Amino acid sequence: DAGITQSPRHKVTETGTPVTLRCHQTENHRYMYWYRQDPGHGLRLIHYSYGVKDTDKGEVSDGYSVSRSKTEDFLLTLESATSSQTSVYFCATRDSLNLNTEAFFGQGTRLTVV
């Protein structure tokens, strides 16, 4: 593992409330990613970061924002949670864009929006 910690691990929130998920890494990896996983859809990329303050959209970015103010932390924010955002969220990190390197994944955050 690349020392990836996702917090919280489980959260239940109400529709319309803001939610922030945190991904913390201790390996000084440059690249960080947020995915969501739903039954029948596999893992879908939400946003990713290629450095401090450098982020870009993934496949399913609507309704999500991210921030990376330090190398070790990548935050995913749902500004106004909806039931369709109920999912398991995974964070990943990668040292470089060298295609000869692997990505490391956290254990996931299960988010339920009621």
Add this chain to the structure above:
Amino acid sequence: DAKTTQPNSMESNEEEPVHLPCNHSTISGTDYIHWYRQLPSQGPEYVIHGLTSNVNNRMASLAIAEDRKSSTLILHRATLRDAAVYYCILEVNRDDKIIFGKGTRLHILP
């Protein structure tokens, strides 16, 4: 984004070899083939990767076709712990993103 095609599910008996296929007909010359797997209730974990030549590591082997349009992940002796979803991913040069398909769900029969 580069695409891969995998069977939705496969089944194998415990202690037998397993061959998981992946088609990637749009692969470019500098794209790497990566495999990850996801055990139940866990995040994905790296298995193996390769460019052109066949690769072996402690977890598995990767056989890459000569035209690189397909590859096969080989688990030499499956155990119950190998039951997971296996993802074949193309790592595209100069692309920051890691895009997953739906993978193959591998069932191991005792």
